Amino acid sequence: xxxxxxAQLIVSELYRDPTGAETALxxxxxxxxxxxxxxxxxxxxLDSLFISNGLEADSIVPVRDTLLxxxxxxxxxxxxxPGAVALILDPDYxxxxxxxxxxxxxxxxxxxxxxxxxxxxxxxxxxxxxGVIVYRGMKSRIDTILCxxxxxxxxxxxxxxxxxxxxxxxxxxxxxxxAAAVLSDRPVFDYGDGILSPGRxxxxxxxxxxxxxxxxxxRTAGSVGCSVLVQCASHHFEGALPWRLxxxxxGKRRTVQTGTIACSGSRGGADLRITVDSLELRxxxxxxxxxxxxxxxxxxxxxxxxxxxxxxxxxxxxxxPEWFEISNTSAMPVSLRNxxxxxxxxxxxxxxxxFRLEPGAYAVVTxxxxxxxxxxxxxxxxxxxxxxxxxxxxxxxxMLFDATGVPRETICYDARWFDSWPYVPLxxxxxxxxxxxxxxxxxxxxxPGQPNAALYWRNTTxxxxxxxxxxxxxxxxxVGDKLAIRxxxxxxxxxxIDIYGFDGRVxxxxxxxxxxxxxxxxxxxxxxAPPGPFFVVAEIKQGNKMQxxxxxxxxxxx
Numbered sequence: 001x002x003x004x005x006x007a008q009l010i011v012s013e014l015y016r017d018p019t020g021a022e023t024a025l026x027x028x029x030x031x032x033x034x035x036x037x038x039x040x041x042x043x044x045x046l047d048s049l050f051i052s053n054g055l056e057a058d059s060i061v062p063v064r065d066t067l068l069x070x071x072x073x074x075x076x077x078x079x080x081x082p083g084a085v086a087l088i089l090d091p092d093y094x095x096x097x098x099x100x101x102x103x104x105x106x107x108x109x110x111x112x113x114x115x116x117x118x119x120x121x122x123x124x125x126x127x128x129x130x131g132v133i134v135y136r137g138m139k140s141r142i143d144t145i146l147c148x149x150x151x152x153x154x155x156x157x158x159x160x161x162x163x164x165x166x167x168x169x170x171x172x173x174x175x176x177x178x179a180a181a182v183l184s185d186r187p188v189f190d191y192g193d194g195i196l197s198p199g200r201x202x203x204x205x206x207x208x209x210x211x212x213x214x215x216x217x218x219r220t221a222g223s224v225g226c227s228v229l230v231q232c233a234s235h236h237f238e239g240a241l242p243w244r245l246x247x248x249x250x251g252k253r254r255t256v257q258t259g260t261i262a263c264s265g266s267r268g269g270a271d272l273r274i275t276v277d278s279l280e281l282r283x284x285x286x287x288x289x290x291x292x293x294x295x296x297x298x299x300x301x302x303x304x305x306x307x308x309x310x311x312x313x314x315x316x317x318x319x320x321p322e323w324f325e326i327s328n329t330s331a332m333p334v335s336l337r338n339x340x341x342x343x344x345x346x347x348x349x350x351x352x353x354x355f356r357l358e359p360g361a362y363a364v365v366t367x368x369x370x371x372x373x374x375x376x377x378x379x380x381x382x383x384x385x386x387x388x389x390x391x392x393x394x395x396x397x398x399m400l401f402d403a404t405g406v407p408r409e410t411i412c413y414d415a416r417w418f419d420s421w422p423y424v425p426l427x428x429x430x431x432x433x434x435x436x437x438x439x440x441x442x443x444x445x446x447x448p449g450q451p452n453a454a455l456y457w458r459n460t461t462x463x464x465x466x467x468x469x470x471x472x473x474x475x476x477x478x479v480g481d482k483l484a485i486r487x488x489x490x491x492x493x494x495x496x497i498d499i500y501g502f503d504g505r506v507x508x509x510x511x512x513x514x515x516x517x518x519x520x521x522x523x524x525x526x527x528x529a530p531p532g533p534f535f536v537v538a539e540i541k542q543g544n545k546m547q548x549x550x551x552x553x554x555x556x557x558x
Contacts, residue, residue: 009036009038009039014177014189015033016127017126025095026096029092032090033088034132035087038084038233041232044079050134050135051134051135052133052156061115062077068094069101070107072110073113077112083234085200085201088115090121105196106198107199129167129171131150131154133145141158148164150165151168169189175194176197177192178192182211183211216300217300217301221273223275225272225273228270232263238263240262242258242259243260244257245272245283247277276297277332279332280294280359281295296333303330303332307328308326310327311324312324314413315423322391324391326400327361330359335357336355336357337353338351338352340400341400342399343398348385348387351383362449368384395413397411413426417437417492418442418494419541420494422513425448427442428440441454441491441492454491459491460489463549466485472553483522485518485520487514487518490542495538495539496538499529499534501534502534529555533553535550537550538550
């Protein structure tokens with residue numbers, strides 16, 4: 001039995017357990033798919049093509065009649081062109097999208113549409129651990145295996161010789177497996193970025209495919225080794241292929257290395273040595289439209305204090321699950337794949353998908369993504385770990401570990417640091433250690449996925465109070481109608497603000513959660529405050545310490 005050269009035809013995505021009931025249209029009955037891509041420089045004829053999961057084999061045939069909403073795909077095709085992507089659909093997909101158009105996949109123009117000739121994949125669909133092979137031959141005979149998605153060491157001898165498995169990584173409902181590395185001898189599958197992408201092979205750009213592998217960080221040299229593999233999937237290419245390595249920051253590119261790769265049979269490779277820098281790194285081929293691929297240095301090296309936990313809500317309430325916010329404070333993107341969170345005794349996977357956190361961006365990690373999105377609609381970058389590490393309501397330590405197990409962030413909180421802590425988050429106010437009362441304050445309002453308000457007014461060691469305008473004139477003429485009372489507080493402090501008239505009586509009292517700015521419209525509990533001098537008094541309490549700050553103002557009325 002003949003085997004093809006590596007990385008010609010590949011299984012590039014496999015969707016075995018769609019969200020929903022297994023026997024329902026829109027679920028396992030209709031939406032499973034196998035995506036294959038032609039990375040070779042020649043067209044691949046679809047004659048005598050079959051697919052098998054080891055229990056049953058079925059022919060692969062072109063879809064001939066146009067599917068609703070997919071008019072720009074290719075129908076009736078007898079070949080897959082170089083660099084093209086084909087999608088093998090379950091025949092029930094047609095009925096499912098006719099019943100509910102919202103269930104349509106988003107397929108790019110030019111996707112070659114195929115389907116099983118007799119029925120659904122295998123016998124009763126694909127189980128969560130099924131692998132597949134695509135081969136030439138007959139329903140009862142394998143002549144040539146063209147591509148496969150199987151566990152290492154699996155070599156099928158006949159189309160129905162026994163169940164073929166792809167059990168790692170473990171299948172999760174609603175997630176597909178994608179080929180993360182295909183230019184080596186055997187494809188490596190993972191969850192990609194967790195988003196279904198039928199008909200798209202994201203690493204394939206302008207007919208070129210580039211993959212990179214990093215060695216361990218050399219602390220003495222301050223560098224990492226990088227092996228680069230290149231393949232042309234659009235035409236035959238022989239000769240020297242020029243490239244450059246560049247950094248990217250704030251949209252500005254800077255070349256740090258250049259070179260050439262000798263290609264033979266449309267393939268080539270090179271070994272680089274990269275001096276680490278806290279910037280985004282890209283490998284660029286100097287051909288056609290200069291396609292580029294990111295090199296994820298964060299997999300082996302990160303600058304200190306790259307990620308910070310900046311807001312945390314450990315007190316789950318009705319309709320709002322536990323959550324915490326992560327901020328990328330570095331100048332390079334960070335992949336959170338296989339990071340973990342927890343403490344020194346117990347950790348859980350943060351995410352198994354290729355979640356990329358851009359410089360300056362935020363991610364929110366929560367127990368229940370659906371409930372969180374209901375409570376905070378519009379927040380992007382929400383991560384729901386496969387298993388939740390429960391947070392203590394009153395005091396806890398929370399740590400982040402990178403993919404190699406190195407601790408990258410540690411924060412602590414304790415309810416005893418605050419005079420009161422209702423069911424609201426804690427905001428980090430810029431304290432560097434993250435494990436002291438000066439690092440956290442009780443949030444006036446939740447700000448997941450946004451900069452913390454506390455950064456601007458609760459990041460001080462000396463409280464202050466300012467008022468203005470002086471005088472202020474609450475006469476509704478649009479000028480100076482409200483008095484602004486601005487505070488700067490230490491992290492754990494609480495405050496009560498009173499406005500006293502010149503006669504010593506309280507005219508207005510502000511209480512509740514501290515705010516950066518309070519506004520007074522000149523009215524008190526008994527109506528309009530009298531004109532003349534008044535005093536704004538802030539009573540600031542932190543622990544057993546009490547401090548008063550007083551400011552004098554003047555109210556004029558026409």
